[in-house]
Structure formats: C-alpha cells, structure tokens
Amino acid sequence: xxxxxxxxxxxxxxxxxxxxxxxxxxxxxxxxxxxxxxxxxxxxxxxxxxxxxxxxxxxxxxxxxxxxxxxxxxxxxxxxxxxxxxxxxxxxxxxxxxxxxxxxxxxxxxxxxxxxxxxxxxxxxxxxxxxxxxxxxxxxxxxxxxxxxxxxxxxxxxxxxxx
Amino acid sequence: xxxxxxxxxxxxxxxxxxxxxxxxxxxxxxxxxxxxxxxxxxxxxxxxxxxxxxxxxxxxxxxxxxxxxxxxxxxxxxxxxxxxxxxxxxxxxxxxxxxxxxxxxxxxxxxxxxxxxxxxxxxxxxxxxxxxxxxxxxxxxxxxxxxxxxxxxxxxxxxxxxxxxxxxxxxxxxxxxxxxxxxxxxxxxxxxxxxxxxxxxxxxxxxxxxxxxxxxxxxxxxxxxxxxxxxxxxxxxxxxxxxxxxxxxxxxxxxxxxxxxxxxxxxxxxxxxxxxxxxxxxxxxxxxxxxxxxxxxxxxxxxxxxxxxxxxxxxxxxxxxxxxxxxxxxxxxxxxxxxxxxxxxxxxxxxxxxxxxxxxxxxxxxxxxxxxxxxxxxxxxxxxxxxxxxxxxxxxxxxxxxxxxxxxxxxxxxxxxxxxxxxxxxxxxxxxxxxxxxxxxxxxxxxxxxxxxxxxxxxxxxxxxxxxxxxxxxxxxxxxxxxxxxxxxxx
Numbered sequence: 001x002x003x004x005x006x007x008x009x010x011x012x013x014x015x016x017x018x019x020x021x022x023x024x025x026x027x028x029x030x031x032x033x034x035x036x037x038x039x040x041x042x043x044x045x046x047x048x049x050x051x052x053x054x055x056x057x058x059x060x061x062x063x064x065x066x067x068x069x070x071x072x073x074x075x076x077x078x079x080x081x082x083x084x085x086x087x088x089x090x091x092x093x094x095x096x097x098x099x100x101x102x103x104x105x106x107x108x109x110x111x112x113x114x115x116x117x118x119x120x121x122x123x124x125x126x127x128x129x130x131x132x133x134x135x136x137x138x139x140x141x142x143x144x145x146x147x148x149x150x151x152x153x154x155x156x157x158x159x160x161x162x163x
Numbered sequence: 164x165x166x167x168x169x170x171x172x173x174x175x176x177x178x179x180x181x182x183x184x185x186x187x188x189x190x191x192x193x194x195x196x197x198x199x200x201x202x203x204x205x206x207x208x209x210x211x212x213x214x215x216x217x218x219x220x221x222x223x224x225x226x227x228x229x230x231x232x233x234x235x236x237x238x239x240x241x242x243x244x245x246x247x248x249x250x251x252x253x254x255x256x257x258x259x260x261x262x263x264x265x266x267x268x269x270x271x272x273x274x275x276x277x278x279x280x281x282x283x284x285x286x287x288x289x290x291x292x293x294x295x296x297x298x299x300x301x302x303x304x305x306x307x308x309x310x311x312x313x314x315x316x317x318x319x320x321x322x323x324x325x326x327x328x329x330x331x332x333x334x335x336x337x338x339x340x341x342x343x344x345x346x347x348x349x350x351x352x353x354x355x356x357x358x359x360x361x362x363x364x365x366x367x368x369x370x371x372x373x374x375x376x377x378x379x380x381x382x383x384x385x386x387x388x389x390x391x392x393x394x395x396x397x398x399x400x401x402x403x404x405x406x407x408x409x410x411x412x413x414x415x416x417x418x419x420x421x422x423x424x425x426x427x428x429x430x431x432x433x434x435x436x437x438x439x440x441x442x443x444x445x446x447x448x449x450x451x452x453x454x455x456x457x458x459x460x461x462x463x464x465x466x467x468x469x470x471x472x473x474x475x476x477x478x479x480x481x482x483x484x485x486x487x488x489x490x491x492x493x494x495x496x497x498x499x500x501x502x503x504x505x506x507x508x509x510x511x512x513x514x515x516x517x518x519x520x521x522x523x524x525x526x527x528x529x530x531x532x533x534x535x536x537x538x539x540x541x542x543x544x545x546x547x548x549x550x551x552x553x554x555x556x557x558x559x560x561x562x563x564x565x566x567x568x569x570x571x572x573x574x575x576x577x578x579x580x581x582x583x584x585x586x587x588x589x590x591x592x593x594x595x596x597x598x599x600x601x602x603x604x605x606x607x608x609x610x611x612x613x614x615x616x617x618x619x620x621x622x623x624x625x626x627x628x629x630x631x632x633x634x635x636x637x638x639x640x641x642x643x644x645x646x647x648x649x650x651x652x653x654x
Contacts, residue, residue, distance in 0.1 A: 039626060041621075048622060050630060057634040062627055064619040064620075128512045128544065128545065130546075
C-alpha cells in the first residue's frame, strides 16, 4: 500500500470509508439519548438512530434521514487479517454465467460450443413482466447451455458454462 | 348485489374489497398458487385458488373465474386494472353468464381498445386530436405525403399498441420506408394486428388525463384532471391533481372534451380519458382507458368520492348521486408508485423478500398496498409494492408531506422507487410545475441519489465508529488507562 492506511475502515451498506481518530475529532456529534444522535456536517443538521448493535459493537444498524445502514467496523487488526485473506485468492477466471434474478428463460441465443463476443446476448430472462437481456461480459466460448426456453430459474442458478 | 368477486390480486384487489365490505357486500378473492398468503386472500370473505403462478394460467383464466362465480353465487365481477379489465370478450362472457361486469359495456371497451376506432368514434364531437391520419396505412408514399403536410418529426403508432410499445419517431422522409416496415412488423408480432397510423410528434408533451363517471342513464360527469407526466419507460410513476398548469378555464374545456369522449361510446362506469398537452397548453385526445386507473386515489382525495363505490352503485343501476357542480377540487393530492425496482440501475426489477416493511402513518397519508413484512415479491406479476398517496391543502404542503412520508416508509430487502420519489419531489422543475414527460431523461441522474446516500452513509459510519469507541472505553477502562500511562511516559 502506498497510501498510509487509516486506523478504521467502516462499511455502510455498499459504501466504504476510512477514518483516523483525528478525523473523528472534527465531527460535531451530540447524543440525545443512548440511541439517538445528532451530527452537524457541512452545516447540515442530521439525526441518527442506533437500531441494533451486536455484542462486539462492530456490527450495527443505524438509520440516517430515513435510510437504514448496515455498518461493519474494522480496526487495524481486522484490516490486516482481511489483506492476508485477499492475497491467497487469485483472480478467478469466470466459468459460468448465473441468473442475476429469479425469472423465466424466454429464449436462448447461443448453443454449445459457440464462440461469443463481449456484449453478445446469451439469453432473455423475463422477470416481473419485463424482459432482461443477459449479455456476455467478455469474448468467450460457450461450453454448455444449462437452461432451455420456458424454464424457470432461481437467482444464482447457472445459465451457461464457459470454456 | 350480495357478493362480488374481485378478479385481480395485490393492492388493487385489497382496495376494492375494502369498499365492498364497507358497502355490506360479501367479497370473493381469486388467487394463484404464488399468492396464498397475500393480504387480498386473507381479507376476503371467500377465496378460491385458480391455478399456478403464471398469470396466463390463473388471473387471466376468464372461463375459470366465471365458473367460480356460478358455483359461489356471485352476482358481480370487479376486474380491477390490468389482467382481464380491458378484455371485451371476457366482459361479454360475464354478461352472457348473467353476472354484472362492474365496468363499461363490451362495445365501449372494443371501441376504445383500438386507437383508430376510438378516433373514429370521437370524430363527430369536435374533440381536438393530434394532427395526422386517422386510418391504418401501409403505403409509404402516402405516409410521406401526410408527414409533409403535418411536418416532421412524426410518430408511427400501432393501432393496437399501448404503454409506449409499438411507437417509432421519424425525423425525415428518407427514413420513412424503413421505419414503416419495422413498425408494421413489430405491431404484427407484438399485438397480432399490423395496422399503423401517423401522428405529429409532440416534442415536449405533458400527459394529462381526466376522470369520468357515467351511469346507465346517460349522465356523465368528470372528476377533474390528473397530471401524470413523470414517467420512466413510458410508464407513470408520479401522479398529482390538480395539475400545476391547468387553469380553471382549461379545466372546463378539457373536462367537457372528456365527457364527450365518454358519451361517444355510451360509456358506463368510471373511466379515464387521456390527453397530450403541448407547450402552448393545447390538448389533444390520446386514448380512453376503460377501467379503474392505478392512480385513481389522487382523484378520490380531492373530489371526496370513493370511485369503486361509484362503480358498484352504477353497476347495480343507481343514478349518479352527484352533479358536475358538486365536483370541486379540495386541496392537492400526489401519488408515488412504489415499485420493487432499482432507480440506481436503470429501474431494473429488484427481486427479494421484504425483510422490513413499515408504512408511514399520518393525517392525509394513504398507502394502498398488498404486502406485509416477510413476503417475497413474486416474479410473475407487476413489481408494484404500493401506492403512496398524500393530501395537502396546497401543492407545496402535499409535496412536503410526501417527502416526510417517504422518510417514514421503511422498506428493506429490495430496492424501491422511494429514493427516486425524493429526487423528483425535491427537484426545482417538479416544484415549479414546469416539466413534461421527458422529466427522467432531462433531469434524472442516479448519481444525485447516490451522492446523498453516500453522505448519509458517511454520517452513519461516523456515528457508529464514535459509538464503538465509547463502548471500548467503557468495556476496557484498563486498556485506556494503560494507553494514557504510556503516553505520559513518552512526554
């Protein structure tokens, strides 16, 4: 890492932030009760509500402005463990295309053994009255088509296998 | 009428049954195998499973529904919206079986179901129509001739089309041949009817519709307008009434035009006449929807009538109890359709289980929904979870109330159009009333929603971190002391 790692990494839903203790000192926060807080940030007065916290206090649920955030706090040790974990996972070659949502296969545009180009349509998946084209993310060769038209599929079910 | 079957599901089935019960009538629900636990089934007096999840094998199975009516001694069918609601053949079969179809006659549905037949029907009533040709054409040269006369750009439309499907914009004569061919083949494959016609393309249109109410004795009144210009994928998401741009004088004219359209097809029951309004506030007849509209609650809020109750009263042969003079707008109402869609990802369906579901409550807040916490959004039907409707004394008050209600509405487990609603209701263009059907294209960027979410996420993170640090201090006072001891040494 070129940049100096900050002491805390906090994940809030899909967002990730890094903070040092000094960052926190600048924040104007008061607590109204054990679970009600008010933060003034860029002159904006925001109320936050602590809904849940697990035993360690590192996993919390906090509501801000009507939105609920699942929070996960990582201190320096957690972050270090994470990095060790990462280094053992090599970049994996994608072998399968899975259904991004449950639905019904309307039609299949490819056959076993076919060469496809990035952006080519693999099949059309219908969910909730809407047809969604499932496209290929890169040039590839279809090893096997695992579904057929008219078939209902679950989220995560393999649609085609790639070579 | 003693017993009414509701041939629908979800929020609208539940909403209709509430009125049925209020009127002292028994309700019968039909449901597919996917909907056994749905609120409309739990609410009904009687319920019958009509088949597997796909609509074609359940909610669209008209013959089976009529059979059930006969078995259970049902005297009226309310079709809701969607499914069989605009199917004239079904309405005919219902009538032939001696059951009251709570809606218009099959003839009226047939006429208004075809855009060309509808134009033909209203022609003699002087209803303004978008310049163009009012019969099906296939001849490219004739199409070019018409387009030259009315001016480019023009729109090729499928007579049997709807919901934005089967439309093509042609900018110049050179493109006409290709676009005509494509439009005809598309219309054939999508609607089984290849007839197309040509209209002038209105470039900044607003979509304004008028509620009509008609009894069986030729009395027709209108229930004011609804502004439905905020759309995505040519489908409405936000509706309000009154419209911010309609003046009392225009309201009178557009209302009368709608009444004439209804009269032209001997319309009975509630219906909606849709108009296109251009930037100079000229309005043109678009089509008539021969059913209860999704967005009917906004009208109910400002005219003070339960439209489903009106439909049932009309169906059982009562005269309209109100006159046009009784219809006065009271305040302002806005509706947001809450869809299980991801506004950050092209409004794609977002499927899952409602892990948290809490409705907003308060004066002037109405939620029409068909879900409870823990339920899964089925993949087989429309992804609408609910309609959030608010009423305020003024438009500004209604907007503020809506923003507050959105904050209170807690839906987790799926993405919804709630944040999109906040975006629209906070936007200057919506606030000023100066917007058209291109609102999403002109103003909407998911980044703005994301930026706001990120700002809130950062605050949530800071609160969480500060809370955790406090907790550490309390749990491990020794560790803290030791830290300060070391620090003291270092000094």
